[in-house]
């Protein structure tokens with residue numbers, strides 16, 4: 001229930017007055033509909049088909065003015081009023097539909113923008129804890145389903161207003177008969193509550209299946225090479241068949257549920273109408289005109305009441321999606337790194353002395369009993385020098401770099417930039433000073449130019465070529481069919497791992513950062529290109545602080561400081577040559593292993 005209220009509040013806070021204007025228009029349109037029904041008695045009487053007796057019901061009072069007008073004139077007047085009413089109704093209905101669509105799609109966009117905004121500003125820890133495909137599913141399918149819920153809600157409101165006004169009209173015509181019909185209706189609604197519960201449960205199932213489907217499909221498309229080379233097609237196909245069967249069953253079950261509840265309503269409405277005509281004639285002695293109007297009102301009303309039930313069921317199935325979107329928003333807000341109003345005027349931090357880790361401890365799962373990924377790290381990274389991290393796989397190198405970039409926060413201890421701890425105030429300035437090149441370089445599905453301009457929109461042609469030249473990419477980019485404008489990624493040409501690394505490196509350099517972080521950024525390069533990049537990086541020494549993770553130790557020969565990590569602890573640090581001397585140390589072993597491999 002709290003989610004329903006939250007959902008209503010969200011629509012209300014988004015749509016504001018538009019919602020009320022629409023509600024008023026809905027009331028007006030329903031009133032016009034009522035007048036149209038009331039006109040039926042004089043219309044039928046004057047047309048001479050049958051003489052309906054309005055007796056001393058309120059209807060006879062309204063149309064008494066027509067008694068003085070001759071039939072030849074009265075009928076055209078009534079028909080003209082009727083046509084005007086229909087025109088008015090349709091003009092207003094059109095406006096309501098347009099406004100409802102505006103509210104629904106506006107709210108849809110509002111939800112998307114809010115959710116994506118809070119997602120982008122969530123901290124790194126949040127992204128470590130979530131499956132990417134779950135986030136994609138929430139941002140696409142679940143938000144869309146929440147928006148469909150808005151449509152059902154607006155429809156529900158329209159049906160509800162219509163129902164109230166028609167019931168009011170019926171009550172005015174005959175309170176006794178109306179109270180009787182309403183009592184029967186209430187019993188029906190009471191029994192149909194179980195349909196709502198089942199709709200909600202089906203909505204939950206739909207959400208879970210949709211999420212698992214997207215997660216599985218994403219994994220498999222990403223790992224298609226593994227699937228094909230290890231002949232895993234059969235097992236993946238079995239999984240796919242099972243999950244799509246589950247989705248099919250869920251949809252059929254939902255249709256079963258919807259049609260059953262609609263069928264109950266319709267059968268019940270026929271039984272009710274028959275019962276109340278019988279009772280109205282035999283017990284309440286209703287006049288023919290009055291009886292006809294009430295029959296018309298209720299026979300038109302029941303489908304709308306069934307519609308209300310249908311809308312409620314639809315809202316119930318979309319609530320799990322809305323609940324999940326809201327949970328995501330809440331979680332992102334709690335994990336927010338800096339306020340969304342943070343502006344572009346923030347300048348990158350200029351490091352003059354050093355980055356320092358003081359007694360730093362870090363664990364990925366601080367709630368559980370996970371062991372420390374980093375333990376008691378004490379380290380000084382001098383400004384404008386090159387520091388290299390080495391160590392076995394899983395030693396904690398990437399984790400330490402994430403802490404230096406302020407992506408993760410230490411559980412104990414602190415990271416200082418020129419003596420000042422990293423706080424939410426200087427975090428953004430720190431990030432603006434960093435260019436990071438990851439192990440698996442990421443390029444957008446766009447042209448090389450767009451990929452470069454993404455980090456420096458005002459970069460000139462000359463600056464871009466300079467950066468490409470620096471990363472030994474200029475030569476191959478020149479040979480591409482459209483040079484800088486060549487599309488890369490899924491929609492364009494496929495680049496090799498080494499070519500991608502060189503473009504990402506060029507992008508990092510273009511930004512002219514004061515801290516350059518290279519996480520195995522040259523691992524996919526051949527020895528010739530690696531040597532070229534090595535020389536280029538050496539040229540950068542003294543201009544910026546360079547932090548490198550390297551598996552190939554030949555690439556860090558010229559580092560000013562080498563830090564050796566093992567099981568989350570610093571076990572050696574110093575100059576390359578000095579560390580290499582101790583053959584029995586971890587660094588000595590790493591070095592001799594690599595020399596053996598290269599031989």
Ligand SMILES: Nc1ncnc2c1ncn2[C@@H]1O[C@H](COP(=O)(O)OP(=O)(O)OP(=O)(O)O)[C@@H](O)[C@H]1O
Nearest residue numbers: 128364365373391392393394395396397398399400
């Ligand atoms: N997102 C995560 N959640 C939980 N544990 C993690 C996560 N990322 C890394 N770890 C763990 O933290 C430890 C250090 O990992 P890290 O990635 O920093 O090592 P690394 O030295 O960079 O390894 P590699 O050279 O293989 O990239 C490992 O034991 C790893 O299993």
